Amino acid sequence: MTSVSFATHEVLNQSPPFVDVDLFALDRPLADAVAVNGGVLAKQELMEFGQHWGSAAMAERGRLANENTPKLRTFDSKGNRRDEVEFHPAYHELMARSAHAGLHNSTWTADGRPSGAPSEVVRAAKFYMAAQVETGHLCPITMTRASVAALAAQPDLLAKTMPVIGSRAYDPTFAPWPTKRGMTLGMGMTEKQGGTDVRSNMTRATRDGDAYRITGHKWFMSAPMCDAFLVLAQADEGLSCFFMPRFLPDGTVNAIEFQRLKEKLGNRSNASSEVEFLGAWATRVGEEGKGIRTIIQMVQLTRQDCAIASAGLMRSGLAHALFHARHRSVFQKHLADQPLMQAVLSDMALHVEASIALVMRLCRSFDRAPLDQGEAAYMRLLTPAIKYWVCKSAPGFLYEAMECLGGNGYVEEGILARHYRESPVNAIWEGSGNVMCLDVLRALSREPEAAASILADLARGTAGLPHAAEAAAFISTAFRQSDSERTARLAVEKLALLAAAAALNEVSPSQAELFAPTRLAGSHASMYGAVDLGRDDTARLLDRALPA
Template sequence: MTQPSFATHEVFNQSPPFEDVNLYTSDQSLAAAVAANGGADAQRELTEFGQLWGSAAMTERGRLANESTPKLRTFDSKGHRRDVVEFHPAYHELMAYAAQAGLHNSTWTSEGKPRGGSSEVVRAAKFYIASQVESGHLCPVTMTRASVAALALQPELLASTMPVIASRDYDPSFAPWWQKRGMTLGMGMTEKQGGTDVRANMTRAERTADGYRITGHKWFMSAPMCDAFLVLAQADAGLTCFFMPRFAPDGSVNAIQFQRLKDKLGNRSNASSEVEFIGAYAARVGEEGKGIRTIIQMVQLTRQDCAISSAGLMRSGLAHALHHTRHRSVFQKHLADQPLMQAVLSDMALHVEASVALVMRMCRAFDRAPADAGEAAYVRLLTPAIKYWVCKSAPAFLYEAMECLGGNGYVEDGILARHFRESPVNAIWEGSGNVMCLDVLRALSRDAEAAMTVLTALAAETRGLPGAAETVSFIGQAFRRPDSERVARLAVEKLALLAASAALNQVTPRHAELFAATRLATTHPGMYGAVDLDAADMRTLLERALQ
């Protein structure tokens, strides 16, 4: 007897899963930006990385790590304080692959010195790709990498920890860092009453025979299962940076008590905690009273990664939008062949091209800064400006990408809803938009001559591009105004757009011209696609965007 069928329809006209795609070779804009900034020799390494991270298996790990969120286990079954956080195995697998690729240490030598060459650019390309798969696990990765810059101010501490940091083994065991194959580091700066104003911190540090004892709290301390944290506390001479391990020197669990995990909008695979220190052991990093100066060495690098990650999220949004519209037919044509959709997608592709060119140019400056005063000035002035523009661009961009998929983009079955929830965090963490603008103003006030040298170089690199000369003039006048803080957001955005035009001009001059024409010569409309690009330029942008 024939069994009845209850199927009411055949599934068709849906895009196939966007997986088993090489996230490096399919991204011509990334490859060109890497090559233009000194990373051409890494093509094979990045191709292998892009193949692995674009696999269906890595996509599934990203999904699982976000759906099975971390859990705080404050006590064991007998009532003993434990303060451990449990993660899904997929999270640990992502961490292991990131460590194996050196995302947490490849820019440092085994002694903790900047590696130079093109290490920042190559590592940034990997970070950019990994962000497209799963961003949350990259929080401890970036903090571990960045902590080396602060630890360098305490040479004996760096010498003892660097052999473990330099390992490419990921070791999630809850044990003293000196007994582990590899280690991760986190950071705790903000408190309830102060937030960004860390000078208002009330956590106290008391000197003892073996170091310091810290008593107080942190309102946000990310990645609580890290093996140690850099924290700020008030010592006798003022706000000071400290290295606080999970285990005290005698091997006992340090007096770090997690109160709860934050229930965040996004970044859900990564645990962020509220914490109290009950006389926790810590070692000083840098001079007493110089805590901000010390930890800013770390923050400069975490800000760099915020920009890279946001650019990666936008790239993923664009790739998924293109993939879907190339397979989805509406009114007898693929969506990607409809003129209005082409206008939207090509404008988005132009934005991503400029963003990736800009972050790779920034990373080239990080590579060269130790030996080049001009590149060091670029880092100081433009890192906060780049973070401001790239990170604040991401949420609106990802919303547009979601809309390209229609209802399929709005549900949690796909990755874009997760990307959208993830996207605001990079603009908020490591200094919000206003803080970034104030940091640009601070860089100008502390070394106006060096900052003007950077602006002069940008003017030369954008000479002849539409609107560039007028933008340079506006920036110079805005920053000289006595009320420059009032117009800082506008000036900093224009500075970032000018820098993006300059960076893109070194990669794809024709597209730099298009970017300048639509962003410098005029104010870009509030919606993507509301610009007039030539049909040939649209076709080229879309062909480059996803191979």
């Protein structure tokens, strides 16, 4: 009798795993952008970070953290209310590695002042690489970093918390923050009835001696496992910002009751929640009635991180697509040698080059803003424009990267399906696309002279590049129209593209010469690869993106 074997056949013509790589050394556009924007001396530090985060072990932790999602433990075994969030050990390892690298505090001094150049650029390079491996855990990391900017409005509170925030230890224990080796902070702004319109918030704050009692809800409370939260609530003088710890000063659990964890499209390793405050204890941050002005200092930094993370996701998508194409043979040729695939991949590489050049230029403005009014104005005007363009680019880009892998890109065993699900959130969080455009318009109305100066600088930075002068003229005219809101999306996108061309021209003029005509023209192709970059330029782009 003949036996039948069901042994799996030998697997051929598949790309090996893209792991155990140096995420910094393999990324020439990143290294060049870091160097041009002041971080050249951090090369060794960034290579060590890139080697660790590019390891197979870190890739596996990213997978496990997303497949084993957080769970809300509302009560303990005796029926006591606890509201703890439980995570897989892989998540805690990711958090510990990010904290050890200072992603949550390296841009601040021990007393909570900006560290100065090039701390923003160097940290952004690390954040960009970490996002390529696992993005969800970066939510509490970025909010902890950004919270220091808001806490600066309350110097006594900042002085108390900064020694714990400033530690590079990660301490996930459920305990009062003053007793811990390190702490994380979250944020609660939006409510059911208002969303982005936080002035419609109904949560109330009533005085309780030197503190307050908060009663109400938050429809989205980011990172509920954090040790404290910055929360907006209505006080006697209007909407105000509050510091709300998980534990009361006497060590008992604060009256913060999580209703459920959100079921989200992506961002699955990270917990987001709905919450009720039942007279939760809190202290004020900044003046009463100045809550938006206080917390917007935090939001400016979280928006910056949204752009960095989206650029990182696109970089990862490009790297995986190009790596696959170099190993996969179709019709007797490697995919990477097929002219159509080369056109797609090189166009994608150009987009990533411009994105990382632009993001690093923005981070340079954050580094220099405390001492340079021009850089501070660049930061205020361009942050929402850059977040708009980079974050809204990511989903379509990652779809294209998935298609480069065919069915292998669409299945959950690979990282691209996770990246694709992750990508929309950065365009939604911290202000959707329309909100970003409105913020650009507000910045223009408040600082018209500074905005004009920035636009002039961008025109000088792109002088001689094809279509740059026409783009600058269009932007100037569009923003002066009486109904500028109607065309704000087009004008803000053009502004971001012009800024990207200027940033790329600093980093790699030859790449800027390719970017400008394919992006700044009156109309340009909407699909990657629907441009003619030329054979030599295509080869150069692909080699810079991922050395063969």
